[in-house]
Amino acid sequence: MSAIDENHLHADPGIEGHHPHHGAAVGAAAAGPLQRERATTIFQKGAPGRRAFVCPPLDVPEPDAESVLPARLRRSQPARLPEVSEPEIVRHYVSLSKRNFDLDSGFYPLGSCTMKHNPRLHERAAALPGHARLHPLQDAERAQGALELMFNLQGALAEIAGLPHVSLQPSAGSHGELAGMLLTRAYHEDRGGRSGIGQPHKVLTPDTAHGTNPATVTMAGLEVVKLATNPDGGIDLDDLRAKADSDVACLMLTNPNTLGLFDRNIQEIAAIVHGVGATLYYDGANLNAVMGLSRPGDMGFDIVHFNLHKSFTQPHGGGGPGAGPIAVSERIAPYLPRPVVTRSADGVFALDHGAGDGAAKSIGRLRGFHGNYGCFVRSYAYICSLGADGLKDASEVAVLNANYLLARLREKGVAEHLPLAYGELCMHEFVLSGGPMKRDLKIKTLDLAKRLLDFGFHPPTVYFPLLVDEALMIEPTETETKETLDAFAEAIAQILAEAAEDPQIALDAPYSTPVRRLDEEA
């Protein structure tokens, strides 16, 4: 796991991208924009004594080293950090950046991840010193702007969810899920007056659920019970009725679900779940389909998490940061994590740590300080920019774009090899099955994905949801143009045509990337 102890470099054939059998095919694809060069870590660069940092001068009397920090508590050798100059650091990381594909460079239809454009206004606003250099323990009366922003964001999210109470604290979607499961436990324990044996402890999760759902259930000390999917792609109501009993604490649901389908039976599902006293949890990963059009609270959900980095456009940063605020119904509100932001009658904002009687029921704190405020600034800016009508427009265009892309793929005959797994129309994303393609054209979904890299597209989410054979999950988002969707459909059609001629082209792809297929088992 360490770059330091490496004493060898793997043999590197250099920068040539030539492939003996398929040179012509490679040439037909879009030229790869990413740098192909030998990977060298920052630890392998530089020279002893080289540096970027200049330490401010010692302006206080030099203390006796031993009395300030005894030798037995000190490091005997400096940490082996790089010894590099500023220009070397800049060149190294700029060169690494050119080995990344990113949303600003091209289409990124990664299903369930909502890779929509990140307006640069948000970065500028978040970098204002009044936001970026505000200490989290600044006194509330000296942080009124930040608290007002959080209060307004809480209000906007509550309205979008259709649930009255919001905590901004969770750091990401899965952290919001964990909050939701702990809230569910607290709710049942409070109602039942006891914890442990006899309490509802089962959490129903559809077999289409994101992996974070079952993982979260386990971390919250609850037990996963899987629900089957019906032929329409929704929850199998018979299976739900059979499993819904007094041991059930919660049903976790994504709606629209990971097949890109809105579960039409949602009201009945809510009635069954509430009928046994359980809570209904909404995984907000797919909220981008329904903003201003349908609200989880109105569907009967008790707890919702938002992925601010999805529907409310945070740059994904190559794997974070994000934020996962939650909204809850009245009956769950007493258990919310603290602190929450409040406004007094005279318009003063405060952080309510729950010093009063209500605090006893709070599940407590989930992290340090108040949440990922920098993300709140960006998502608040987004909500201010779009407003009520704009949020609705965003969801409408997201759904239109997904349906248009689906239609274009059908038109191009792609459906023969990559049929839609469920339904006819879709919401903001759709799932194709690569099963027929694998059978007839002898290439798998993975091969199609790797070949798409040569066409300059980020592949869709692959092999998820698990119940679809060779799944491809495609989410174009509302910020893509018709031209981009057409080009993507064309690329898929071309890859299938190419595979019909010679499957080896896809099997050996990609050709134009900084590295070719990697051994991921190593």
Add this chain to the structure above:
Amino acid sequence: MLAAVGVSSVQEIFERQIPEGVRLDRELDLPQGLSEQEVFAHLSELAARNVSAEDELSFLGAGMYDHYVPAIVDMLTERSEFLTPYTPYQPEISQGGLQVMFEYQTAICELTGLPVSNASTYEGPSAVAAAAYLAKLHNSRRKLVASAGLHPHALQTLRTLARGYGMEVVEVPLATGVAGGATDVGAWTAAIDAETSAAIFAQPNFYGAVEDAAVLSAAAKDAAGPVVIAQADPIALGVLAPPGDCGVDVCVGEGQPLGNRLDFGGPSFGFFAAREEYLRRMPGRIAGETVDVDGRRGFVLTLQTREQHIRREKATSNICTAQALNALAGVVYLAWLGRRGIVELGELLLARTHYARETLGALAGVEKLHEQPVVREFALRLTTPEGAAADVDAIRRRCLERGVNPGVDVHELTGRGQDRGVLLVAITEKRSRADIDRLAQALGAAVAGERDGAAAGSEPVAQTAVVA
């Protein structure tokens, strides 16, 4: 586009899929949208109503610190290629991000003296709770022994999440008297038994004291062999003995001091390093080295069978999106500091913090809370003439009027009775000797003023003009 889809309107797509009963039949009750310049003006106006570390002389710390962030951190984290990709699921077009993770992990291993690191967790306190979960997976014991020297947010987070894990948290007090300020080794050893899954301490602790990590680790191991977890400050690790060398099994902490903004508390990142035997129970992403079909060196997300998207309810953690961009800032910052710079910075902090502690501790009505070594933060006890705890809130307000934010009211954060009158002061390289002297003046005057005010029956004191 509608014709291609085969519908007459966008509404039809929704009407055919969403039952009428759950369709919103009104517009959201939110303001209408604004132009870019209007939004920027609004957010600027909100920013202007915050007093940032630029607007006052701030000695706030307690978990997040106003260190200098070099310009190259902004320049590199703002690059589209790092800013806008998702988690590197397609390694062939994510070599930049994956190699950054690999280099970041290497830097964290170097700082902590432990052989494996993940690519980041959310932030410091939740990283402590994640480490406790690793201990539970490792030994299935049910008790967590935690020093009272942990950051109060870490203790609170640990309690919240341990409840989910079905674990109990036992808090060990700090020692008092001459050896006070550090974890009470006797109580620590006594609290650890065969049911103890993990023993957790902070380095330095919340009150600034450098703990004897080797003594705490050895005592824990001798007692019952729990997983020893340290929550460490990464800047202090530039000069302190690496936890891994002191017998610590898992070292986690708050990464904000490494090139990340204050951001009113987030986003930052949590680091997470461990001994090799815990590798398969680590939470989150881990980048590893491999080769492509041509034998060319490359990087991939490795050991994914631990993770939620593969392992589902049997995963070692539910974490998915973490803090990749913040970790990038961390590794760029560490490369910028470099092998010598991190030591020089640490020595400067030691010297200035020592100077500040001695200077402030010599003021009337101000004493050092403890005599343990400190790196860049220390606690003071403010007293009344009778020796009781002074009103920290009132004293802080007097300092604020002079444009000096003297630090954190510890009681407000911990709620512990013995923390009444305690002020926590942080010194970064941005606080010069002149700044520290100005703090001494402000604090001295404030404590004296409060004493005089109290003696005179709490008469209002003449206000000093605000100097920002």
